[in-house]
Amino acid sequence: MNDQNVDDHNFLFISQMYPSVYTSSIPGQGEPKPARPRRRRKSKSVVVAEAGGEGSNGWFRKRKLSNEQVRMLEMSFGDEHKLESERKDRLAKELGLDPRQVAVWFQNRRARWKNKRLEDEYTRLKNAHENVVVEKCRLDSEVLHLKEQLHDAEREIQRLAQKVEGAISNSPISSSVSIEANQTTPFFGDYEVEVGDDCDGYENLFYSPKYIDGFEWMSPFM
């Protein structure tokens, strides 16, 4: 029996044993062809059993590598992720494995390593994103606060402008003196100005008049 016949025989055997396994891989008529059609692999159980493999009544059970074998493979993987054939053969001989098993183990180990790396990278990016979101919230709230301050300052400027305008119209000659002499309330009136501990509240509250269009006339009072 040549290899192809062996494959066909195994395929037939598995199909009979596990009919449901193969139904999905055989495209029905008129069904869209899968993007990447796969030939069903033959079962290792059958292959090894037919080749006189281990297991009760000739049935092969997938063998897990021993802890020592895994430890040695891990050590080798730590040295170098790629596996050149000389090293593969040497490892296989040392561990009593098939070179193919060593190659497969390295393939799977590289896949796990890559997944782990992707996971770590994802976690790192996620954390960085969360930090940026928090910082954005903080800045948004700061902008809101500053806008409120600006709005208050503008209202105060407007109020003062009206007050000064009224004073000028009532007593244009003794304006500055009368304002100071007759003032029963502070210059800022009953307006509550929040002054911080560093006492720079007024600086924060007022713009310098020379920078305010149309308010040049306020200069004598400042």
Add this chain to the structure above:
DNA sequence: TTGTGTTTTACGACCTCC
């Protein structure tokens, strides 16, 4: 005990490189 989810071993298909 059993159902279910995860890990490990193994393989087929496809790709790249020499």
Add this chain to the structure above:
DNA sequence: GGAGGTCGTAAAACACAA
């Protein structure tokens, strides 16, 4: 064209809750 890589997945082995 062959060797060896990745990718996707099957299936055995294992862990564990219900």
